[in-house]
Amino acid sequence: RKLNVALLGLGSYAKGQIAPSLQFTRHCQLAGIITGSPEKIPEWQAKHDIPDENVYSYDNMDELADNPNIDVVYVITPTATHKEFAVRAAKAGKHVWCEKPMAMTVEDSQAIIDACNENNVRLSIGYRMLHEPNTQDFIALSKEKAFGAFTAATSLAGYAGSDPPTDYWRGQRAMGGGALYDMGVYTVNGLRYGLQMAPVAVVKAMQHRPTEVDVTTEYTLEFPGGLLAEGKTSVVTNYNQLRIEGENGWHEMQPMQPYGGVKGLTSAGTVLGPPIDGKQQTLQMDDDALAIMNNTPVLAPGEMGRDDIAVIRAIIESAETGKRVVL
Numbered sequence: 001r002k003l004n005v006a007l008l009g010l011g012s013y014a015k016g017q018i019a020p021s022l023q024f025t026r027h028c029q030l031a032g033i034i035t036g037s038p039e040k041i042p043e044w045q046a047k048h049d050i051p052d053e054n055v056y057s058y059d060n061m062d063e064l065a066d067n068p069n070i071d072v073v074y075v076i077t078p079t080a081t082h083k084e085f086a087v088r089a090a091k092a093g094k095h096v097w098c099e100k101p102m103a104m105t106v107e108d109s110q111a112i113i114d115a116c117n118e119n120n121v122r123l124s125i126g127y128r129m130l131h132e133p134n135t136q137d138f139i140a141l142s143k144e145k146a147f148g149a150f151t152a153a154t155s156l157a158g159y160a161g162s163d164p165p166t167d168y169w170r171g172q173r174a175m176g177g178g179a180l181y182d183m184g185v186y187t188v189n190g191l192r193y194g195l196q197m198a199p200v201a202v203v204k205a206m207q208h209r210p211t212e213v214d215v216t217t218e219y220t221l222e223f224p225g226g227l228l229a230e231g232k233t234s235v236v237t238n239y240n241q242l243r244i245e246g247e248n249g250w251h252e253m254q255p256m257q258p259y260g261g262v263k264g265l266t267s268a269g270t271v272l273g274p275p276i277d278g279k280q281q282t283l284q285m286d287d288d289a290l291a292i293m294n295n296t297p298v299l300a301p302g303e304m305g306r307d308d309i310a311v312i313r314a315i316i317e318s319a320e321t322g323k324r325v326v327l
């Protein structure tokens, strides 16, 4: 059987990526919508054949508890709203898929994890790269330390958007706008899977914040053994690279996180490719659906999302205080 997914939030990512990707999934399907914009409902119902009984607003979404025809709620709203919506979905007894970045704070992230545990539902974070085959080959090289002990790492993710951001929530700090939350989470998560360990401290960080949100953030993370990694993220400049240096060589992905697919290269000349276009979200949702049906671990658990938010908060603290922040 296929799991029935309801999308919560019908903005650009839901419409442009997730709904189209759900047309190709084998283990789940688009079955419902939860929206605060009633004017969007007719188009979504018609296009995706969604019955009236699977259409909800933010006001009545708690009634999902009485709807056995929805299995999963996928939260795709501005970051600051993830916690409330994810907790309500869990309390309605639905499995939760939550977009990145998981939430604004570690406490909010933990509240989502707790709500899912208490209500016996599964949780995964929308880290699409973890489901991408070239990235998985890259991670395999990291796991086997193909180029010897790690000596350094660089993680860059940025796009050239409007300067400063004008989008109604991406320009607002309290909503989760800014480069570090939006794009920096890819660099932090990339270092986590590229080095196969968690950072122990933020050594230093710098944020360029011409308005209330940062448009560029640079940071240095320390990993066990004293390994240093440089991260840089932006919403006004393009860059896209994850590079892991070892004693005997290196492996890198450039670009490391576009929808159009990842391409990797190693110092031994191995190409991780060709880029696989347009499949990440399909693979992500099928992996997550199978994990629910088979009761197996997910690739991007809530704890990973929460721990990345802890790093993000520590980067902000280091930038504001000028001090090293221990994680």
Ligand code: NAD
Residues within 6 Å of the ligand: 009, 010, 011, 012, 013, 014, 036, 037, 076, 077, 078, 079, 081, 099, 100, 101, 126, 127, 128, 169, 182
């Ligand atoms: P968007 O602004 O295009 O859409 C957000 C939607 O949420 C809108 O439909 C809006 O009406 C709705 N919404 C619900 N509650 C709201 C509130 N209180 N205030 C404002 N809007 C509210 O944003 P988006 O680009 O679709 O991003 C949504 C989420 O998806 C974010 O968390 C973002 O980080 C994430 N995202 C992930 C990826 C990825 O590659 N994994 C890509 C893009 C966005």
